Structure formats: structure tokens, C-alpha cells
Amino acid sequence: MKRETFLTGDLPNSLPKRILASLRHRQHRRQMPFSPTAPVCDLTVASYNVHKCVGRDRRFDPVRTAEVIREIGADVIALQEADTRFGERTGLLDLDWLERETGLTRVPLTIASRAHGFHGNTLLFREGLVRDLHPVKLPGLEPRGALITELELKNGQALRIVAAHFGLLRHSRRQQAGRILDILRAGEDCPTLLVGDLNEWRLGKGSALKALAPVFDSTVAVPSFPAGLPVLALDRIMANRPGLIRQIEVHDSPLARMASDHLPIKAFLHFS
DSSP states (O other): OOOOOOBTTTSOSSHHHHHHHHHHHHTTOOOSOOOOOOOOOSEEEEEEEOGGGBOTTSOBOHHHHHHHHHHHOOSEEEEESOBOSSSSOBBOSOHHHHHHHHOOEEOOOOSOOBSSSBTTBEEEESSSEEEEEEEEEEOSSSOEEEEEEEEEOTTSOEEEEEEEEOOSSHHHHHHHHHHHHHHHHHSOOOOEEEEEEOOOOOOGGGOTTGGGTTTSBOOBOOOOBSTTSOOBOOEEEEESSTTSEEEEEEOOOHHHHHHOSSOOEEEEEOOO
């Protein structure tokens, strides 16, 4: 499959222009099974809003969702909406199957729950150790959260992952970005990624995420929503180290286009 990386400077600023650009790009989207050709890198990190395993066909199909996760082939992947929303949160995926088929295991939570994660956020990783884990409630009118996880990778490299799902309201997203920064500034410096569905389509000065700019490099954004005609860069992977992320791309396969209303995104990391 042809890979395309979009810089924010390449994405049109106005929504109508983005829709036209996506329509033009749609003509080149291949209708054959996805064939991964990942570039050489030290680590691949992905983000995927699985939409509670309900696809664009309105069918609840956790097996299909799991197949997309296997397709992505990431070393670390942050999932959003991996649990039921109401009542007692319950996980929707077969984590034992995922571990057998992909080698990915869930970052363990000490919270007694049948849920996969915290407020729908789940972090899966392939190799390494979990050195620290903090579930964080984020401010705002909606119940939103983040998982801040410090991993020790198999080569001894430390990596902090902030897996988050920001709110639908712009004011809430500003508060949530500020809360994440406050937590990180109070801790030790470490290579850090902010990964997740940040629900912000605006780029540049109009973005509710502009407060993140002093810490996180947000110069790369790929349109991932809606999955059938991706126009908006709601899903992001951002780093606090220049050059840590060498490439970001959207995982655009026929299965991924149907399994959720979001397409997954994937970043290729180089620690050198």
C-alpha cells in the first residue's frame, strides 16, 4: 500500500478545502487487503479509537476490531473506547486472543474492575517492563481520563506514554491539555509521547492543543476521521523530543475503514 505522510503545513487550514483534498485522495485508496511495509525503526507506536467495537455498518464485532489491531503490527498501541460506557465498565476485547495472535499484553491496572483500562483507555505493549503507571482523571464535563505509563523497553530505553482521550468541548480540551502538562512538569524528564484521540481538528493558533506546543512537537498530523473519508486529524501522536518520531501515517486498510469510525494512526520512532 502506498504510504503518505501529511505535515500540518500540507493540510489545508479550512474544513471545505480538507474535504476536497480527501475526496481527491479517496480516488487513490486501494481496495485490496492491507500489505504492511513498515520502515526500519526502533519502535512503532499506534493509537486507535475502536468505537466500542462498533463499525460503520453499526455491527458490534470485537473480532474484527482485534484483526485490525493485528494488522497494525505496533509494538505499543493505545486504544480508546475499549470498554462499555455505561454502568460497570466492562472490557470488549478478547485480550487472551490478542496476546496469542499479536504478542501484545495489557498494561496492568490495580483498579478492581472488569474493564480493560481506565475510562476506556487501554495500553498494550509487546516487550519490556512497566516501571510506573498512573491513571489520571481529566477535568471537563464528560468523564475522561488518561493512562501515564513509564516503560522500560527491551534495550533498556525508558519511554513514557500518555494515553489519553480528550473531550468533545473545546474548553474541556484546553483544561485537559493543561492537566497533562502540570503532571509531566512535576515529574522527572523522560522521552515522552502523548498518544490518543484528542478530538481537536483545528491546527495552529486556533487549536485547543496549542498549550502543548512548548513541550510536544505537533507539526505532524494525519487525517484519521471519519474512517470512510478521513478529513480531520483527531488522533495524534506527539513527542517531547525533536527527531524521536521520524514518520507518522494513517493505517488505511479495507478492514480498518469498516471496523470503527476512526482510522488507526502509527508512528515510527528512532531513539538515536
